[in-house]
Amino acid sequence: MTEIAIIGFGTVGSGIAEVIDENQAEIRRELPEGIHVKYILDIRDFPGSPYADRVVHDIDVILNDPEISVICETMGGKEPAFTFSKRALEKGISVCTSNKELVDALGGTLAVIAREHNCSYLFEASVGGGIPILRPLRSSFAQEFITSVIGILNGTTNYILTKMETEDLDFEEALRQAQDNGYAERNPEADIEGYDPCRKIAILASLVTGMNVKYQQVPCEGISKIDKKDLQYARAIGRAVKLLGVCRHDRATNQILVRTAPYMVPKGHPLYSVEDVFNAIMVHGNMVGDLMFYGSGAGKLPTASAVVSDVVECIQNAGKNIDIGLRNQPAVMGDAMAEKVSFFVRVPAEQADKAKTYFGSEIQPVSIGVESEFAFTTPEITEGDFAARIKEFDGAKSIRLL
Ligand SMILES: NC(=O)c1ccc[n+]([C@@H]2O[C@H](COP(=O)([O-])OP(=O)(O)OC[C@H]3O[C@@H](n4cnc5c(N)ncnc54)[C@H](OP(=O)(O)O)[C@@H]3O)[C@@H](O)[C@H]2O)c1
Numbered sequence: 001m002t003e004i005a006i007i008g009f010g011t012v013g014s015g016i017a018e019v020i021d022e023n024q025a026e027i028r029r030e031l032p033e034g035i036h037v038k039y040i041l042d043i044r045d046f047p048g049s050p051y052a053d054r055v056v057h058d059i060d061v062i063l064n065d066p067e068i069s070v071i072c073e074t075m076g077g078k079e080p081a082f083t084f085s086k087r088a089l090e091k092g093i094s095v096c097t098s099n100k101e102l103v104d105a106l107g108g109t110l111a112v113i114a115r116e117h118n119c120s121y122l123f124e125a126s127v128g129g130g131i132p133i134l135r136p137l138r139s140s141f142a143q144e145f146i147t148s149v150i151g152i153l154n155g156t157t158n159y160i161l162t163k164m165e166t167e168d169l170d171f172e173e174a175l176r177q178a179q180d181n182g183y184a185e186r187n188p189e190a191d192i193e194g195y196d197p198c199r200k201i202a203i204l205a206s207l208v209t210g211m212n213v214k215y216q217q218v219p220c221e222g223i224s225k226i227d228k229k230d231l232q233y234a235r236a237i238g239r240a241v242k243l244l245g246v247c248r249h250d251r252a253t254n255q256i257l258v259r260t261a262p263y264m265v266p267k268g269h270p271l272y273s274v275e276d277v278f279n280a281i282m283v284h285g286n287m288v289g290d291l292m293f294y295g296s297g298a299g300k301l302p303t304a305s306a307v308v309s310d311v312v313e314c315i316q317n318a319g320k321n322i323d324i325g326l327r328n329q330p331a332v333m334g335d336a337m338a339e340k341v342s343f344f345v346r347v348p349a350e351q352a353d354k355a356k357t358y359f360g361s362e363i364q365p366v367s368i369g370v371e372s373e374f375a376f377t378t379p380e381i382t383e384g385d386f387a388a389r390i391k392e393f394d395g396a397k398s399i400r401l402l
Helices: 011-022 024-030 059-063 081-090 100-116 134-139 155-167 171-180 195-209 228-236 300-316 349-359 383-390
Strands: 002-007 035-041 068-073 094-097 146-152 239-249 256-266 278-285 289-296 340-348 364-366 373-377 397-401
Touching: 002 011, 002 059, 011 024, 011 035, 011 300, 024 300, 035 059, 035 300, 059 068, 059 081, 068 081, 068 300, 081 094, 081 100, 094 100, 094 300, 100 195, 134 195, 146 195, 155 171, 155 228, 155 239, 155 278, 195 239, 195 256, 228 239, 228 340, 228 397, 340 349, 340 383, 349 373
Parallel strands: 002 035, 002 068, 068 094, 256 397
Antiparallel strands: 146 239, 146 278, 239 256, 278 289, 340 373, 340 397, 364 373
8 A cells, every 4th residue: 555645634635535445446456556545634633534543733743654655735825835745845755736826836846846856746636626637738738839728717707607697697696606505715706806717827827838927927807897798798799708717828939928817708619618617728739729628627526536646646656756847937928918809898888989989990889788888899909009098988898809
């Protein structure tokens, strides 16, 4: 048996123990010796749990046990998760995590430490929950130049937008339903303001370029300002509103453009029909073309399953570093204001003529029978140009078109 430890026995951590127990036979197809959870580190005790006798409160018990070869870090947050992970890697113990906050902030640092100590730092579960995306990116795409990664990376906001669309709900009511169903936290800010998907697209962008993209470098908009009319307008032009993480990588300049924002996605695009709490990630390789990865973006067992897939890979590569292609160097970010994109725009009706003057005769009016406003789509325009023009309008609202 290969001995492992779980640090942080909450939703994902307890799911890892469950996956290992329930699917030990499946794991043994890959690892005939099997995996055993020797220790669980948490602040709490878990009396009555079948794992109660494995609970410890001192990380040194785990780090000083030479039998431990992998630690699953599912505590969340930066500290003490960073210090515990660093100390484990320095001892040659591989770390597998679902902690996107830590991966985004210090994943490059931990990857380098792992390389120096012939062990691995893997974080499949930190993006897209149960969806295998990071491993395919580094193995199946080894021969590709990845030009774009576009994803629905947050199940909560996708659920809210789906509810608004299918049940004609206001944002507030859809958010309330998401909270009542346990999909949104009581403080939903990280989801609805886009911070969570922003972290995930930053991690994906880091892996695509091999350099560190921090979420603070990524322009980020959430869905809290989206209303029912936006969805009706989207429908009128054969589109649906989705909160996307978008990363585009230019081969000639090696620059990347990364953004999190609501987009109107056209019918026929694979992301158009991704609904409810599901996540999906489209990757475009210059040779293979478009590929889409779809599944449960969160949840106890799907996320735990992704962590265990990393544990299996670490054990198969014991004593070696699995190179995830992440270097601890800042990414070369392109000029976000130079990106060209079309916009959907709403302005008060009395500013219709001004809109035609500012955005030109190529704009396409969109109507849902609301007389108090003038809505239209623009041809492609740079972000900078658009920002300069739209600020001349009072009460204007815009959404990008994919
Ligand atoms: N839940 C999901 O579906 C999901 C999906 C993808 C990624 N993730 C990520 O996975 C990580 C874990 O999420 P989760 O939902 O499992 O969180 P959770 O249920 O809150 O579990 C975290 C556990 O770690 C324990 N803990 C916190 N600080 C500790 C410390 N200093 N020493 C020992 N134990 C400590 C917590 O104990 P207390 O409860 O006593 O504080 C709790 O039992 C987060 O980074 C999250 O973003 C979660």
